[in-house]
Amino acid sequence: MSRRTTPEEPGSPAPEPGAPPRTVLLRGGTVHTPADPFATAMVVRGDTVAWVGAEGAADSFTEIADEVVDLRGALVTPAFVDAHVHATATGLALTGLDLSGARDAEDLLRRVREHAHRLPADEVVLGHGWDTAGWSDPRPPGRDRLDEAAGGRPAYLTRVDVHSALVSTALVDRLPGVTGQPGFDADGPLTDAAHHAVRRAAHGSIGPTVRRAAQRAALRHAAELGIGGLHECAGPEISSVEDLTDLFRLAAEDPAPRVHGYWAEAVTEPDAAVAIRELGAAGAAGDLFVDGSLGSHTALLEAPYEDAPHRHGTAHLDVAAVADHVTACTLAGVQAGFHAIGDVAVATVLEGVRTAAGRVGVDRVRALRHRVEHAEMLTADTVAAFADLALTASVQPAFDAAWGGPDGMYATRLGRERAAGLNPFAALLRAGVPLALGSDAPVTPLDPWGALRAAAHHRNPAHRISVRAAFAAHTRGGWRALGRDDGGVLVPGAPADYAVWRVGELVVQAPDDRVARWSTDPRSATPGLPDLSPGEPSPVCLRTVVAGRVIHTAG
Template identity: 50%
Template sequence: MSRVLYRGGIVHSPVDDAATALLLQGDTIVWVGRDQDPEADGHGADQVVDLAGALVTPAFVDTHVHVTATGVALDGLDLTGCPSLGEALRRLAEHAAARPDEILIGHGWDETRWPERRPPTTAELDAAARGAACYLSRTDAHSAVVSTALLAAVPQARTHTGFEPEEPVRLDAHHIIRRYAFDSLTAQQRRRVQRRTLREAARRGIGCLHENAAPGLSSEDDLSALLELARSEPLPEVIGYWGEIGATALARRHGLAGLAGDLLADGSIGSHTACLTSPYTDEPANTGHGYRTVAEVTEHVLDCTGQGLQAGFHAIGDGALQTVLRGFEVAAILIGTERIRAAHHRLEHVEMLDADMIAVMARLGITASVQPIADALWGGTGGMYANRLGGARARSMNPFRALLDAGVPLALSSDSPIMPMGPWQAIRAAVNHHNPEQRITVAEAVRAHTIGGWRAAGRDGGSLAPGKPGSLAIWNCTALDPGTRLPAMDPETEDPTCLRTILEGRTIYTL
């Protein structure tokens, strides 16, 4: 079994806060210490790697990713950060010219950041797409603009909730159209874009992704192909989730961790579909849309707990969170709190929590899988949250400090392609939360993006200590905090550059 010694660096380890070296034997860490220790002299190692002062952290875990959709964005039309409607249409026209025989799929437009303050019209989309079938999802992926040709191919969408002429499609109509668009990918296209996502993740120091698959977002074939790809090539590990109630047989077929992730309890704030207890400030007649009842949540939690699977939901608005957490509470009354805690259930997003909801999550051991970059993009007094919800509700969004202080297990993620797979970006956003009361430290954020990520799947990992899996990332970092020996995450500093990512002793990325 190969023994590889890494020395001459800065090793972030709970074993020694001044560690500079570590030794891997096969897929396991067997020693952590300092260069002057006898173990660091290189005797008995098959390979000695000089870190040259580089920072070593555990490999990161991203607990909420849509791998195929991310690959499609990386491979094609990504409108994330696009500065205007006119520029978005120009990019679409260029994309359409390069792919004349394909359904055009793009993602990432955000009208709240455009000077025009509106999405494209159908006529504008048709003209830019040259009459082709075209699907462009909004940045939150809970609504989309679609061309006349695509709508003609899926006429049944017109009869479902969420379809209004000349408006972005939402809710059930959106799910139907999205499924059609992504089902148009060939097996070869799917494999290409999935591999591209996984390689990009490894390049960013990510050793494990949680795929949040669900009907309407992907398919069983898509999920199966992804899991097989990750097993067969030197790529990050993929832990699979499927967002459907009652799909126990599917979970067993593919060895999934749970029926969780994007099992929708509501929609999104940006698309006015997150379920609220009081109306949107900018749409006073609208409280969003809830997909679940307390009884449905309770039954799902009981079923998953009995089957040894994690249960979970996508829940953003306070109305959806009330429903979901009440369902968990009823399940705990029926079978006991300890059985619920032992099952490692989880919730995604949880953006509009109050103190009582946080207390329920802490008591029942429910992990919060959160996306700090959302606050960086949409928080603050002039951001989308404030426009949609008003200042008071916007200030209470994404309460990371309150979650940690209450003892809620916290895991950081991206929801890519909604937000970029960027662990240090997520950490920076958590450390610099728009509400200073909800900021967490760099060390806490790193822990949530490593140990917290493995714990979110009910597994042990994410720590550079003897006996732990040999999964680590090596970084070129010029701005370290001397007290913590972690990157200084103030807004002006650059993110560290990943030099190497190692998953259980195997190198999956080298710069």
């Protein structure tokens, strides 16, 4: 007999190994599917979508279903895929010292002092999220004041973009050679190589118990938000092999989102690329840094920073290194990718990829869908080059929401004219460039509906895209960025990764803020989505399912 549930109930337990696959019927709601714009029901068999259609036809599945879920008017969509995440750091930010609300240096130090007081004397103080852009006095606290607040403990406090950090003397003293590395500052935030060194030391101090708790917190939070897949962007300058493999193991053991890991290590030989894949990584990509970030003045620019005329940013890889990496990865059949934000960094990637295409053939390069993370400073020519080389743009709309606009951080760093050109999502889509949306958590929070809202309401109207296009980039786009075309859409034969949402009215929302509330024309096959106009509440996730397995219920 079928077990009847609602989306807030856990559902039937997973079958024992070797048992026949379970059949689940969801009915009485709205199913977001291109197969039928008026679908109200869906059948899942095992880990695969078996059928979608109208309520009347669902009756024939009632007797064979192991579970019947009464949707009670809820919306069923593909689960989101966040295409750029740092899970351990996200978990630490969720469970540890959050500095995102610090109003000034004094407030930051107060938070550090209160947090450090609760820690053992030798434990590293880890904090994240400070941003001087909103402070009346933009100067961060000096090292001596941080030493006092941390009680003499090692302290590592990352700026919101995670490309610079405030560190205490006790942490610097653990790495005597760091004082001579690029980016070291005797009293201010560390950047570049010095920052990478202290980050490795700080994260290396985290024991397996703390790391596992942080990763579990990040995965649980993602599941609560209807996220069914994460692209973990790991690498030797960001985390560790142990951190990545522990995350893979945890995701396999717990009811959790799928974790697709990238390892950001430059290679020059195909065998080295194969070795990265043997780690379980999806590619030698992610945060393989060509430059840094705009907030930390380390994104690589042709013209200098508006608020720091002596600075052009930092180069980590040149054209030759990019070309060698893409060549080796392509020959090995492994996806390559880079972190590139500034206009010079993006141009470096494109020239390197073109050089590699000249060596191994452009069709082989295109076939692997090599990717570029962030890709913020683009021109018409570089957008066209992305399309020509079949590069995937892994982008973060929340960056524009946080730092865009005529008075935002981007305008402070670049001036209003250059800042207005950042994150041109509409131009990328018009050129046929595949988009995969993500958060770069903990840089910006895990918040998929917020990302859609930010893309549809970009601070530059010329760069806005429809909610429907953004939704596709945050679901199907994440699967396609991995080289898979079967996921992120609810049609028969697709992976059963979906989320159930409590929503208000469903609408069709265009990028010019027009909201159509009429019934969807069946000839257009355009299913509606929640209204993401400014001020409208985001949907509430009632259930998240990955490969047919319930990983979150609101109850």
